[in-house]
Amino acid sequence: MRIYVYDVAEFERDIFKAIQKETTDEIALTNKHLTLETLEEARGFDGVSVLGYSNVSRKVLVKMKEYGIRHLSTRTIGYDHFDMTAVRELDIHAYHAYYNPNNVADFTVMMMLIMLRKAKISICRALVNDFSLDGMMGKEMRSLTVGVIGTGKIGSTVIRNLSGFGCKILANDSYRNPSIEGLAEYVELDRLYKESDIITLHTPLTDENYHMINDESIYKMKKGVILINTARGQLIDTESLIKALEEEQVGGAGIDTLEEETGVMHVHVGTRIVDNRALLYLKQFPNVLYTQHYAFYTQEAIESMVRCGITSIQSGIRGEVTPCEIN
Incomplete structure (x- = not known):
């Protein structure tokens, strides 16, 4: 069998x-994105x-x-760059990757602790030999309530x-995960x-939860709430988040993925002009x-995702059931 691989990263x-x-299968590699033109290859x-x-x-x-x-x-893991309606209508077999959820889960908790202890401010001050404590008082996790939206593998x-x-x-x-019984209480979003x-x-990310964090939902939250997003950027309306930060309704945010990241994420922008004002x-x-969408980026996860990308196609062509197929 023959597999053509686009978007190959270093x-x-x-x-x-x-x-x-x-x-013995042929695996051809290119760093080009998949488009109508490059599909010819x-x-x-x-x-x-x-x-x-690649927008498929x-x-x-x-x-x-x-x-x-x-x-x-x-x-x-995510496949919102696929037109899944067309995938189903055209009877194309589509697969996504899997990796152990510990990488993103650990990164998420790290972000919480950095926000609670104001570590960004501390690090920036230390770089200019400012070792003062003014405005640095933090909070302890044990005293707080944490809301987790989405309780799949990572949540x-x-x-x-x-x-x-x-x-x-x-x-x-929408679905209760029996593995967390006794650890968390399922409640309504409000x-x-x-x-x-x-x-x-x-x-x-779905059509239903696009911009689920918006003006309305933010002002249902506690004043000073900390928001963490290591999932999909489009879950948060960036302009709503900026407004809430300015008004101190939101007390802090740990953002690894942002709706406006397209075109700058995972590249060295260097001296190019970045016209994305919301991001900046x-x-x-x-x-x-604000981090560069790298919560997933561990040696173990990359190995798993690359292998999933190939073995899922190989299994599908052979007619074998693969857990990576998108239903």
Whole structure:
């Protein structure tokens, strides 16, 4: 079988080289994004794999089917860059990646602690030999209530991590996860908003929860709430967040993913002009920790995602059931 791999990042190349040595299947690599034009290079292949940089639109999917390419994988957990309606209509097999949830869950708790202890301010002061304590008083996790929205693999691991701190944990999800029974209390969103000192997002992006954190929901929250987002940027309306930070309704935010990150994330912008004003303005707040969408970025996770991107297509072509197939 033949698999064409788009969006190949430098941090993936060594893993792909190892996979190429392990299999007799043809695996072609390019750092180009998947588009109607670059799809021409995959003519005659059985499957294609991408990262989140490629927007797999209906037009691309129609052309894939025309070329006989019936298998598509993303080397990411999220797949909102796929037109899933078209995927289903065209009967294309689509797969997403899996990795152990500890990387993002650990990163999430780290962000909470950095925000609670105002570590960003401390680090910036120390760089200019300012060792004063003014405005540095923090809070202890054990005294707080943490609201976790989304209790799948990552959200439930966050809850297990937090259980050791002695804080109260509220949870919200359409489906109750039996693995966290006794660790968190499932509540309606409005109660979670009202009672939580920290709110962390771990839900997939859907049409229904797009901009779920907006003017209305933010002003249901405790004044001074800390928001954490290591899930999907589009869950938060950035302008609403900025307004709430300015008015001190939100006391701080740990943001690893932002709706406006397209085009600058995972690249060295250097001397280029960045015209994304919302992104630049948000990251200058002293109580905002803004990171480059890398909560997932561990050696273990990258290995898992790259291998999922290839093995899921191989299994699908052979007609085998794969847990990575998107239902």
